[in-house]
Amino acid sequence: MNKSAPENIDRRQFLRRTGLAVGAGAVLPHLGAPWASTSLAMTPSSSTSRITPDDLFTAGKFKEADQGYAHLLRRAPGNAHAAAQRGRIALLSNKFEDAEKFLTRAIHLAPDDNFSKRQLAECFVRQDRVARAVPLLRGTGDLSDAAFAAQYASVTGTPYETQGAQKTRVPFVCVDPLPCVEAAVNGAKPKRFLIDTGATLALSTETAEQAGLRAVSTSTSNPAGQTLTTYHGVMESFRLGDIVLHNVPVVWYDLRMPDLPDGSRPSGVIGTTLLYHFLATMDYANQALVLRRKTGTQLREFLVEARRAGVDRLPLWLAGDHIPCTLGSLNDYGPRVVSLDTGGMSMGVMTTEENAKRAGIEIDYDHPTTGGGITFYPITPARIGLGKTVGRNIPGVAGGWPWIKLFGFETIANFTHEFFKPHAITFDYAGMNFYIASR
Template sequence: MSHRKVGQSLDRRAFLQRAGAAAAVGAALPLLGSAPSALAAADDPDQLFRQGRFADAERGYRCLMRDDPGNAHAHARIGYIALLCNRFRTAEGHLSEALTLAPDDVPSTQRLAECFVRQDQLSRAVPLMRRTGRPRDGAFAEAYSRIDGTPWQISGARDTRVPFHTLDPVPSVEASVNGGEPQKFYLDTYGTLDLSTETAQQAGLRALASWEGGVVDGHPVLIHVGVLDSFRIGDIEIRNIPVQWNDTPRPPLPDGSQAAGAFGTTIFYHFLTTMDYAHRALILRRRTVARPLPGELARLPLWLAGDHFPCTLGSLGQREPRMVTVDTGGIASAVDTTVAIAEQYGLTVDYAHPRERFGIKFYPITADRISLGGAVRRNLQGVGAEKAFPGFPGPGQSAQFGFDLIANFTHEFFKPYAVSFDYVGMKLSITRG
């Protein structure tokens, strides 16, 4: 990767993550296939959780509760594991119990709110979000409370296929805001629904609340939130949908024009979503469990952290699979990690061409081999940060999520494939185009 491309990737993340997106595997299936002897020796469910061995950790927490039914921490962690897997009934039960036992548990308060948000039960989330003391939660609580009618009301076709307008710098498609003319939107699985200020003004949106969402190029970013009457993608329309916008400059489209915004996982999880890179199309189907497809290279567990951070199992080099994030919006990059992890897993770090951003140095890296299941790519370029930090994908999210991540798989990795996100069966599948 050239010095320029590293800069492009970081510039893009300053917009799509820091400004725009600041923010079921069954319990019987162990994450990493633990051997019985290892399980017998591992008596700390917190350590198992940090390693991403969620099923083993859940069994450990349930053992703790047999001796101590009032163990608030165990209830909180079981609820969190269930939320990662979209097992909503289990998540609600244990997170509610955790809050009964420890009413000041802010993470569990936020996760219980998220449990309701993912089910579009926004009115149940509002009082919880107002209790967390977090500005973003308070802003969205205000927007949720002002939605008139059924939130996330989906109408139109059972499925739609929308061609990519661009493949690079990242995929983009056309969509319509409040019945207006179709405009170009970037696709980004690390994204929510984020508009440019110009698009928001053209759509007649009114800011119901605002919060300061970090700093880009030394300037604080003020993010506004409101309610969109209509968002149309192909033959499907979504009504009464929360939306955010800000005036941070966005990377231009190849023709020099500006995108109207970006959208990603908060829309994607309302559908069975396929980003077909190979045939350059976005496919949305009404939610159902995805069946295995002919020629499937990978069918992996899928977890959802926060409201828009998909996670799965990926490998660096020939090493065993570990937890990774899937952020499709990284310009000119296939994998993001830290230089320490890159060296640990045998990736080549180019220390001669550093790039500094946010006061942190980044280096081009080369991966001889990276894979998601049977989807294997070789000799791809990526970005390595000198250290993990919030907002940088993959390892940068470890502290926020509470479990370890080794990397983020992004744009260049997926180009030969079609990748599908099934948030009912909680599976990520990859087929070759």
């Protein structure tokens, strides 16, 4: 799906699911700085030049921020904000035990902290312990949270119960406008689904109706000033190649999706909430989705292949409920945190005007476009990179993207479709590593 359109951001309710940061602006953190306070001020005091753990978190310095919050908790064990932030940082790296411990502590200290309730619910959802998420989501008072609570409460059996092969290779039907594969809902004839790491698992309304899915709850959002109703339910089965998943939570609505090369419409989107159940490879160059079960044997086999291919390994974080992040650079600006939403059609990078200027990227102000009330402009950076993998003169856009509001921390760019097309990318959500290889 085209992430250049801000209405997609609203539709996925990023602002509600990831929380709002207060403040913005780049900071220059350093490890020797004393921890100033627990306030949410994002700019260091000019009189003291002290850097707070919040400054470090906002700058994407998660390890250093966590050290700062730990220091605050040693001094003041009742500091609810520091506990919540330690839980939030742990969840970014899927450190579930630590996330549960600190988020539970934060909620005990601040019972009205609905954001931490959502974070703790997300901690359970990522582990397929969805029943534990239900009371937390019901307790926020938010109607959308209540819809997800009802959905998770309706799951019978083990969520995402996996049967079939240990590994499967599903050929791409096409690479453009986005990668597309065939998958089957509830044992029906296979249909075509886009793959998009910036999405959750979602169906079109038509596909859901044909599969006989029953909505157990609904939620509403207002993308681009329109009212969109989302239906929540559970699929009995979802087949991808030689692997079948059972008891799969899914949503459906009137998706805005591009036509495939043959003129047909995709039946839905396979997003990160499905992919993170596997060691998942999007092999653009060889045009296939490869899913491996998250076992030691499958990881070892992949690493042997990876070493032969000369892959680059980078850190992986999971922001919100489904946005992967790693470290990347724009020209000589970076490495800093970037997101990996692969669904930006006909572009390879998205950034803000401010970050483009910091990186020395020329912005084409003569050819603006607008969407959802946001204006953006073409850019063609000389080079953008993830580790040793560099893309040169990759088309992209610069605009008023609300990065800090989406994630609660700064990112310098989103790397997307055109950048990845010569490569194979693999997401390891157990070890929290991102791999990229040229083919």
